Amino acid sequence: MIKLSQIEKTYATPAGPLRALKGIDLNIKKGEIYGIIGLSGAGKSTLVRCINMLERPTRGKVFVDGRELTAMSDSELRSVRKDIGMIFQHFNLLSSATVYDNIAFPLRLAGKGEDAIRAKVIPLLKLVGLEAKAEQYPSQLSGGQKQRVGIARALASEPKVLLCDEATSALDPQTTRSILDLIKSINERLHLTVVVITHEMQVIKDICDKVAVLDGGVITEQGTVLDVFTNPQKDITKEFISVLLSNELPVAFRGGLVEKEYSEGAYLLLRLTFIGESADEPVLAGMIRKFPEVECTMLFGQLDQISGQPFGRMIVGLTGPQQQIDMALGYLAAQELREEVIGYVRRHGAAAG
Numbered sequence: 001m002i003k004l005s006q007i008e009k010t011y012a013t014p015a016g017p018l019r020a021l022k023g024i025d026l027n028i029k030k031g032e033i034y035g036i037i038g039l040s041g042a043g044k045s046t047l048v049r050c051i052n053m054l055e056r057p058t059r060g061k062v063f064v065d066g067r068e069l070t071a072m073s074d075s076e077l078r079s080v081r082k083d084i085g086m087i088f089q090h091f092n093l094l095s096s097a098t099v100y101d102n103i104a105f106p107l108r109l110a111g112k113g114e115d116a117i118r119a120k121v122i123p124l125l126k127l128v129g130l131e132a133k134a135e136q137y138p139s140q141l142s143g144g145q146k147q148r149v150g151i152a153r154a155l156a157s158e159p160k161v162l163l164c165d166e167a168t169s170a171l172d173p174q175t176t177r178s179i180l181d182l183i184k185s186i187n188e189r190l191h192l193t194v195v196v197i198t199h200e201m202q203v204i205k206d207i208c209d210k211v212a213v214l215d216g217g218v219i220t221e222q223g224t225v226l227d228v229f230t231n232p233q234k235d236i237t238k239e240f241i242s243v244l245l246s247n248e249l250p251v252a253f254r255g256g257l258v259e260k261e262y263s264e265g266a267y268l269l270l271r272l273t274f275i276g277e278s279a280d281e282p283v284l285a286g287m288i289r290k291f292p293e294v295e296c297t298m299l300f301g302q303l304d305q306i307s308g309q310p311f312g313r314m315i316v317g318l319t320g321p322q323q324q325i326d327m328a329l330g331y332l333a334a335q336e337l338r339e340e341v342i343g344y345v346r347r348h349g350a351a352a353g
Protein backbone atom coordinates (compact mmCIF):
# COMPACT_ATOMS: atom_id res chain seq x y z
CA MET A 1 0.00 0.00 0.00
CA ILE A 2 2.90 2.34 0.79
CA LYS A 3 6.28 1.93 -0.78
CA LEU A 4 9.21 4.24 -0.24
CA SER A 5 12.27 3.75 -2.34
CA GLN A 6 15.57 5.41 -1.49
CA ILE A 7 13.96 8.48 0.01
CA GLU A 8 16.31 11.31 0.84
CA LYS A 9 15.33 14.65 2.25
CA THR A 10 17.82 17.46 2.66
CA TYR A 11 16.73 20.77 4.16
CA ALA A 12 18.54 23.97 3.30
CA THR A 13 19.32 25.67 6.61
CA PRO A 14 21.34 28.79 7.43
CA ALA A 15 24.00 26.43 8.79
CA GLY A 16 24.11 24.52 5.50
CA PRO A 17 22.31 21.46 4.12
CA LEU A 18 20.73 19.18 6.73
CA ARG A 19 20.19 15.58 5.67
CA ALA A 20 17.04 14.62 7.57
CA LEU A 21 16.45 11.36 5.64
CA LYS A 22 19.31 9.38 4.15
CA GLY A 23 17.93 6.69 1.86
CA ILE A 24 14.77 5.20 3.35
CA ASP A 25 13.30 2.01 1.93
CA LEU A 26 9.98 0.96 3.38
CA ASN A 27 7.22 -1.36 2.33
CA ILE A 28 3.91 -1.23 4.16
CA LYS A 29 1.22 -3.72 3.25
CA LYS A 30 -2.49 -3.04 3.03
CA GLY A 31 -4.19 -3.33 6.41
CA GLU A 32 -0.98 -3.26 8.42
CA ILE A 33 -0.39 -1.06 11.43
CA TYR A 34 3.19 -0.03 10.88
CA GLY A 35 5.12 1.72 13.62
CA ILE A 36 8.06 4.04 13.11
CA ILE A 37 9.93 4.74 16.32
CA GLY A 38 12.79 7.15 16.85
CA LEU A 39 14.18 9.79 19.15
CA SER A 40 13.34 13.44 18.70
CA GLY A 41 15.07 14.74 15.58
CA ALA A 42 15.44 11.27 14.03
CA GLY A 43 13.41 12.36 11.00
CA LYS A 44 10.04 10.78 11.84
CA SER A 45 7.88 13.78 10.99
CA THR A 46 9.88 14.42 7.84
CA LEU A 47 9.32 10.80 6.83
CA VAL A 48 5.59 10.86 7.43
CA ARG A 49 5.29 14.19 5.58
CA CYS A 50 7.10 12.62 2.64
CA ILE A 51 4.48 9.87 2.53
CA ASN A 52 1.70 12.37 1.86
CA MET A 53 4.06 14.70 0.03
CA LEU A 54 3.49 17.66 2.30
CA GLU A 55 7.26 17.53 2.01
CA ARG A 56 8.75 16.68 -1.39
CA PRO A 57 11.64 14.24 -1.00
CA THR A 58 14.95 15.49 -2.40
CA ARG A 59 15.44 12.07 -4.02
CA GLY A 60 13.65 8.76 -4.25
CA LYS A 61 10.15 7.58 -4.97
CA VAL A 62 6.93 7.43 -2.98
CA PHE A 63 4.14 5.07 -4.01
CA VAL A 64 0.75 4.96 -2.32
CA ASP A 65 -1.77 2.37 -3.52
CA GLY A 66 0.30 1.72 -6.63
CA ARG A 67 0.55 5.34 -7.75
CA GLU A 68 3.81 7.23 -7.77
CA LEU A 69 3.23 10.43 -5.81
CA THR A 70 6.72 11.74 -6.53
CA ALA A 71 5.83 11.89 -10.23
CA MET A 72 2.67 13.97 -9.69
CA SER A 73 2.03 17.68 -10.04
CA ASP A 74 0.69 19.63 -7.08
CA SER A 75 -2.85 19.58 -8.46
CA GLU A 76 -2.74 15.80 -9.00
CA LEU A 77 -1.45 15.47 -5.45
CA ARG A 78 -4.38 17.39 -4.02
CA SER A 79 -6.75 14.77 -5.36
CA VAL A 80 -4.76 11.73 -4.12
CA ARG A 81 -4.26 13.29 -0.70
CA LYS A 82 -7.84 12.50 0.12
CA ASP A 83 -6.70 8.87 0.24
CA ILE A 84 -4.29 9.77 3.01
CA GLY A 85 -5.67 10.96 6.36
CA MET A 86 -3.44 12.36 9.04
CA ILE A 87 -3.69 13.04 12.77
CA PHE A 88 -1.29 15.10 14.83
CA GLN A 89 0.10 15.40 18.34
CA HIS A 90 -1.62 18.72 18.95
CA PHE A 91 -4.81 17.77 17.09
CA ASN A 92 -4.74 20.84 14.78
CA LEU A 93 -8.47 21.52 15.19
CA LEU A 94 -10.17 24.76 14.21
CA SER A 95 -10.86 26.38 17.55
CA SER A 96 -13.67 28.59 16.23
CA ALA A 97 -15.57 25.65 14.70
CA THR A 98 -17.74 23.07 16.48
CA VAL A 99 -16.87 19.39 16.59
CA TYR A 100 -19.37 18.82 13.77
CA ASP A 101 -17.87 21.58 11.63
CA ASN A 102 -14.33 20.39 12.26
CA ILE A 103 -15.24 16.95 10.95
CA ALA A 104 -17.22 18.48 8.07
CA PHE A 105 -14.31 20.73 7.10
CA PRO A 106 -12.57 18.49 4.54
CA LEU A 107 -15.96 17.61 3.02
CA ARG A 108 -16.87 21.28 2.59
CA LEU A 109 -13.45 21.87 1.04
CA ALA A 110 -14.24 19.09 -1.41
CA GLY A 111 -17.48 20.90 -2.32
CA LYS A 112 -19.91 18.35 -0.85
CA GLY A 113 -23.51 19.39 -0.17
CA GLU A 114 -24.81 19.76 3.40
CA ASP A 115 -26.98 16.60 3.21
CA ALA A 116 -24.09 14.48 2.03
CA ILE A 117 -21.92 16.02 4.73
CA ARG A 118 -24.44 15.25 7.46
CA ALA A 119 -24.77 11.65 6.21
CA LYS A 120 -21.01 11.32 6.59
CA VAL A 121 -20.41 13.24 9.80
CA ILE A 122 -23.10 11.64 11.96
CA PRO A 123 -21.76 8.07 11.61
CA LEU A 124 -18.22 9.36 12.18
CA LEU A 125 -19.32 11.05 15.40
CA LYS A 126 -20.76 7.69 16.47
CA LEU A 127 -17.63 5.82 15.43
CA VAL A 128 -15.43 7.95 17.67
CA GLY A 129 -18.00 8.15 20.47
CA LEU A 130 -18.73 11.87 20.31
CA GLU A 131 -22.40 12.02 19.27
CA ALA A 132 -23.20 14.11 22.33
CA LYS A 133 -20.45 16.63 21.61
CA ALA A 134 -21.33 17.64 18.05
CA GLU A 135 -22.13 21.24 18.91
CA GLN A 136 -19.28 21.82 21.36
CA TYR A 137 -16.07 23.67 20.61
CA PRO A 138 -12.56 22.18 20.92
CA SER A 139 -11.85 24.25 24.05
CA GLN A 140 -14.69 22.39 25.79
CA LEU A 141 -13.14 18.97 25.11
CA SER A 142 -10.50 16.86 26.85
CA GLY A 143 -7.32 15.93 24.99
CA GLY A 144 -8.64 12.47 24.21
CA GLN A 145 -11.89 13.90 22.86
CA LYS A 146 -9.97 16.36 20.69
CA GLN A 147 -7.97 13.53 19.19
CA ARG A 148 -11.23 11.68 18.53
CA VAL A 149 -12.36 14.70 16.52
CA GLY A 150 -9.00 14.63 14.73
CA ILE A 151 -9.53 10.97 13.86
CA ALA A 152 -13.10 11.54 12.63
CA ARG A 153 -11.95 14.47 10.49
CA ALA A 154 -9.12 12.36 9.04
CA LEU A 155 -11.62 9.61 8.17
CA ALA A 156 -14.15 11.97 6.55
CA SER A 157 -12.64 11.66 3.09
CA GLU A 158 -12.58 7.84 3.38
CA PRO A 159 -8.81 7.51 3.20
CA LYS A 160 -6.99 4.24 2.53
CA VAL A 161 -4.12 5.27 4.73
CA LEU A 162 -4.06 6.94 8.14
CA LEU A 163 -0.84 8.64 9.21
CA CYS A 164 -0.51 9.28 12.95
CA ASP A 165 2.34 11.60 13.94
CA GLU A 166 2.83 11.30 17.72
CA ALA A 167 -0.97 11.17 17.96
CA THR A 168 -0.96 10.10 21.61
CA SER A 169 2.14 11.94 22.84
CA ALA A 170 0.14 14.74 24.43
CA LEU A 171 -2.22 12.33 26.22
CA ASP A 172 -2.09 10.58 29.58
CA PRO A 173 -1.60 6.78 29.61
CA GLN A 174 -5.29 5.87 29.99
CA THR A 175 -6.39 8.21 27.24
CA THR A 176 -3.53 6.96 25.08
CA ARG A 177 -4.85 3.44 25.57
CA SER A 178 -8.37 4.40 24.51
CA ILE A 179 -7.16 6.27 21.42
CA LEU A 180 -4.93 3.34 20.44
CA ASP A 181 -7.89 0.98 20.89
CA LEU A 182 -9.95 3.24 18.63
CA ILE A 183 -7.23 3.31 15.96
CA LYS A 184 -6.91 -0.47 16.15
CA SER A 185 -10.66 -1.01 15.80
CA ILE A 186 -10.81 1.39 12.85
CA ASN A 187 -7.92 -0.46 11.24
CA GLU A 188 -9.84 -3.72 11.61
CA ARG A 189 -13.28 -2.44 10.64
CA LEU A 190 -12.28 -0.28 7.68
CA HIS A 191 -9.18 -2.28 6.59
CA LEU A 192 -7.28 0.93 6.83
CA THR A 193 -3.50 0.92 6.55
CA VAL A 194 -2.08 2.82 9.50
CA VAL A 195 1.35 4.38 10.00
CA VAL A 196 2.10 5.17 13.63
CA ILE A 197 4.96 7.56 14.36
CA THR A 198 6.06 7.60 17.98
CA HIS A 199 8.97 7.84 20.37
CA GLU A 200 7.26 5.42 22.79
CA MET A 201 7.81 1.67 22.63
CA GLN A 202 4.58 1.11 24.56
CA VAL A 203 2.57 2.49 21.63
CA ILE A 204 4.37 0.19 19.21
CA LYS A 205 3.87 -2.80 21.47
CA ASP A 206 0.18 -2.07 22.01
CA ILE A 207 -1.03 -1.81 18.42
CA CYS A 208 1.61 -2.26 15.73
CA ASP A 209 2.20 -5.34 13.58
CA LYS A 210 5.55 -4.18 12.25
CA VAL A 211 8.06 -1.62 13.37
CA ALA A 212 10.98 0.28 11.88
CA VAL A 213 13.52 2.03 14.08
CA LEU A 214 14.59 5.38 12.65
CA ASP A 215 17.89 6.84 13.85
CA GLY A 216 19.60 9.85 12.31
CA GLY A 217 17.56 9.62 9.10
CA VAL A 218 18.33 5.93 8.58
CA ILE A 219 16.22 2.85 9.32
CA THR A 220 18.49 0.81 11.56
CA GLU A 221 16.20 -2.11 12.25
CA GLN A 222 12.80 -3.32 11.08
CA GLY A 223 10.59 -6.34 11.30
CA THR A 224 7.58 -7.73 13.10
CA VAL A 225 7.05 -6.18 16.52
CA LEU A 226 7.43 -9.60 18.10
CA ASP A 227 10.85 -10.19 16.49
CA VAL A 228 12.20 -6.73 17.12
CA PHE A 229 10.84 -6.63 20.64
CA THR A 230 12.14 -10.00 21.70
CA ASN A 231 15.43 -9.93 19.82
CA PRO A 232 16.57 -6.34 19.31
CA GLN A 233 19.87 -6.01 17.44
CA LYS A 234 20.84 -2.37 17.77
CA ASP A 235 21.63 -0.45 20.95
CA ILE A 236 19.03 2.20 20.19
CA THR A 237 16.34 -0.48 19.89
CA LYS A 238 17.43 -2.06 23.15
CA GLU A 239 17.25 1.37 24.72
CA PHE A 240 13.63 1.87 23.59
CA ILE A 241 12.68 -1.55 24.89
CA SER A 242 14.54 -1.13 28.16
CA VAL A 243 12.34 1.87 28.96
CA LEU A 244 9.43 -0.56 29.04
CA LEU A 245 11.32 -3.23 30.91
CA SER A 246 13.16 -1.05 33.41
CA ASN A 247 10.36 -1.27 35.93
CA GLU A 248 10.86 -4.99 36.17
CA LEU A 249 13.82 -4.86 38.48
CA PRO A 250 12.91 -4.78 42.16
CA VAL A 251 13.48 -1.28 43.54
CA ALA A 252 16.62 -2.19 45.45
CA PHE A 253 18.29 -3.37 42.24
CA ARG A 254 17.51 -0.32 40.13
CA GLY A 255 20.08 2.38 39.64
CA GLY A 256 23.68 1.91 40.68
CA LEU A 257 23.38 -1.34 42.63
CA VAL A 258 23.85 -3.70 39.71
CA GLU A 259 27.52 -4.38 38.99
CA LYS A 260 29.01 -5.62 35.76
CA GLU A 261 31.55 -7.87 37.48
CA TYR A 262 31.01 -10.82 39.76
CA SER A 263 32.06 -10.41 43.38
CA GLU A 264 31.97 -12.91 46.22
CA GLY A 265 28.44 -13.83 47.24
CA ALA A 266 26.73 -11.80 44.50
CA TYR A 267 23.58 -12.89 42.73
CA LEU A 268 23.74 -13.15 39.00
CA LEU A 269 20.71 -11.32 37.63
CA LEU A 270 19.27 -12.99 34.60
CA ARG A 271 16.45 -11.78 32.38
CA LEU A 272 14.58 -14.59 30.66
CA THR A 273 12.26 -14.01 27.74
CA PHE A 274 9.84 -16.70 26.65
CA ILE A 275 8.04 -16.38 23.35
CA GLY A 276 5.07 -18.24 21.91
CA GLU A 277 4.92 -21.92 22.77
CA SER A 278 7.93 -21.83 25.07
CA ALA A 279 6.07 -19.46 27.36
CA ASP A 280 4.39 -22.45 29.03
CA GLU A 281 7.40 -24.75 29.23
CA PRO A 282 8.80 -25.55 32.66
CA VAL A 283 12.32 -24.50 31.72
CA LEU A 284 13.23 -23.13 35.13
CA ALA A 285 11.97 -26.20 36.95
CA GLY A 286 14.23 -28.25 34.67
CA MET A 287 17.22 -26.11 35.52
CA ILE A 288 16.58 -26.33 39.25
CA ARG A 289 16.31 -30.11 39.06
CA LYS A 290 19.50 -30.46 37.06
CA PHE A 291 21.59 -28.04 39.10
CA PRO A 292 20.37 -28.37 42.68
CA GLU A 293 23.34 -26.43 44.06
CA VAL A 294 22.24 -23.33 42.18
CA GLU A 295 19.86 -21.27 44.24
CA CYS A 296 17.31 -19.54 42.05
CA THR A 297 15.29 -16.58 43.33
CA MET A 298 12.43 -15.20 41.29
CA LEU A 299 12.52 -11.39 41.31
CA PHE A 300 10.02 -10.55 38.62
CA GLY A 301 7.63 -12.37 36.35
CA GLN A 302 5.03 -11.27 33.85
CA LEU A 303 3.07 -12.89 31.08
CA ASP A 304 2.13 -10.48 28.34
CA GLN A 305 1.03 -10.59 24.72
CA ILE A 306 2.58 -9.07 21.64
CA SER A 307 0.70 -9.33 18.36
CA GLY A 308 -1.41 -12.07 19.92
CA GLN A 309 1.58 -14.23 20.94
CA PRO A 310 2.25 -15.12 24.55
CA PHE A 311 5.36 -13.35 25.72
CA GLY A 312 6.74 -14.03 29.18
CA ARG A 313 9.47 -12.14 30.97
CA MET A 314 11.16 -13.11 34.15
CA ILE A 315 14.07 -11.93 36.18
CA VAL A 316 15.80 -14.43 38.41
CA GLY A 317 18.78 -14.18 40.70
CA LEU A 318 21.21 -17.11 40.74
CA THR A 319 23.80 -17.94 43.38
CA GLY A 320 25.90 -21.01 43.95
CA PRO A 321 29.20 -22.49 42.83
CA GLN A 322 30.44 -20.58 39.80
CA GLN A 323 30.93 -23.71 37.73
CA GLN A 324 27.35 -24.86 38.42
CA ILE A 325 26.02 -21.44 37.46
CA ASP A 326 27.95 -21.55 34.19
CA MET A 327 26.47 -24.95 33.45
CA ALA A 328 23.00 -23.74 34.36
CA LEU A 329 23.44 -20.82 31.94
CA GLY A 330 24.58 -23.29 29.30
CA TYR A 331 21.47 -25.36 29.95
CA LEU A 332 19.20 -22.31 29.57
CA ALA A 333 21.00 -21.28 26.38
CA ALA A 334 20.03 -24.61 24.85
CA GLN A 335 16.31 -24.04 25.59
CA GLU A 336 13.72 -22.20 23.56
CA LEU A 337 14.07 -18.88 25.28
CA ARG A 338 16.31 -15.87 25.37
CA GLU A 339 18.48 -15.20 28.35
CA GLU A 340 20.46 -12.10 29.09
CA VAL A 341 22.75 -11.43 32.01
CA ILE A 342 21.84 -8.08 33.51
CA GLY A 343 24.71 -8.02 35.98
CA TYR A 344 25.54 -8.97 39.54
CA VAL A 345 24.00 -7.79 42.70
CA ARG A 346 25.25 -8.39 46.22
CA ARG A 347 23.14 -10.25 48.72
CA HIS A 348 22.93 -7.37 51.18
CA GLY A 349 21.63 -5.25 48.27
CA ALA A 350 18.85 -7.77 47.93
CA ALA A 351 18.18 -7.81 51.65
CA ALA A 352 17.86 -4.03 51.70
CA GLY A 353 15.01 -4.28 49.18
Ligand SMILES: Nc1ncnc2c1ncn2[C@@H]1O[C@H](COP(=O)(O)OP(=O)(O)O)[C@@H](O)[C@H]1O
Nearest residue numbers: 011013018020039040041042043044045046047
Ligand atom coordinates in the same frame (compact mmCIF):
# COMPACT_ATOMS: atom_id res chain seq x y z
N1 LIG B 1 11.42 22.51 7.66
C1 LIG B 1 12.63 22.21 8.13
N2 LIG B 1 13.72 22.95 7.81
C2 LIG B 1 14.94 22.63 8.27
N3 LIG B 1 15.21 21.57 9.04
C3 LIG B 1 14.19 20.78 9.39
C4 LIG B 1 12.84 21.06 8.96
N4 LIG B 1 12.03 20.09 9.47
C5 LIG B 1 12.82 19.29 10.19
N5 LIG B 1 14.11 19.69 10.15
C6 LIG B 1 15.26 19.00 10.79
O1 LIG B 1 15.28 17.67 10.31
C7 LIG B 1 15.60 16.76 11.36
C8 LIG B 1 14.48 15.76 11.53
O2 LIG B 1 13.33 16.44 12.05
P1 LIG B 1 11.92 15.74 12.26
O3 LIG B 1 11.56 15.00 11.02
O4 LIG B 1 10.96 16.76 12.75
O5 LIG B 1 12.26 14.68 13.39
P2 LIG B 1 11.31 13.95 14.46
O6 LIG B 1 9.90 14.09 14.00
O7 LIG B 1 11.82 12.55 14.48
O8 LIG B 1 11.56 14.64 15.77
C9 LIG B 1 15.87 17.61 12.58
O9 LIG B 1 17.25 17.86 12.68
C10 LIG B 1 15.11 18.89 12.29
O10 LIG B 1 15.71 19.97 12.94
Ligand SMILES: [Mg+2]
Nearest residue numbers: 044045046166
Ligand atom coordinates in the same frame (compact mmCIF):
# COMPACT_ATOMS: atom_id res chain seq x y z
MG1 LIG C 1 8.20 14.83 14.91
